Amino acid sequence: METWQVPTIFAAGVITGIINTLAGGGSLLTLPMLIFIGLPSTTANGTNRFAIMVQNICAVAGFKKNGVSNS
Numbered sequence: 001m002e003t004w005q006v007p008t009i010f011a012a013g014v015i016t017g018i019i020n021t022l023a024g025g026g027s028l029l030t031l032p033m034l035i036f037i038g039l040p041s042t043t044a045n046g047t048n049r050f051a052i053m054v055q056n057i058c059a060v061a062g063f064k065k066n067g068v069s070n071s
Helices: 005-022 025-037 042-065
Strands: none
Touching: 005 025, 005 042, 025 042
16 A cells, blocks of 8 residues: 555545534445545445444434433
8 A cells, every 4th residue: 555545545535424414325435535546446335334334323322322212
């Protein structure tokens, strides 16, 4: 991995997190970025899906903590 790729990925991740928090659809930024840095499309998609899964787990935990859950 080249040195410019790490800050680029980090910046894209932060921007995507903000986009996903406000409106969703951050994958429109991360997926092309991962492919641009050289990951095969299947690996980029899997990496993106893992990040979405972690984000959803955190969201569910936050909802449950704030009493928004039925269970």
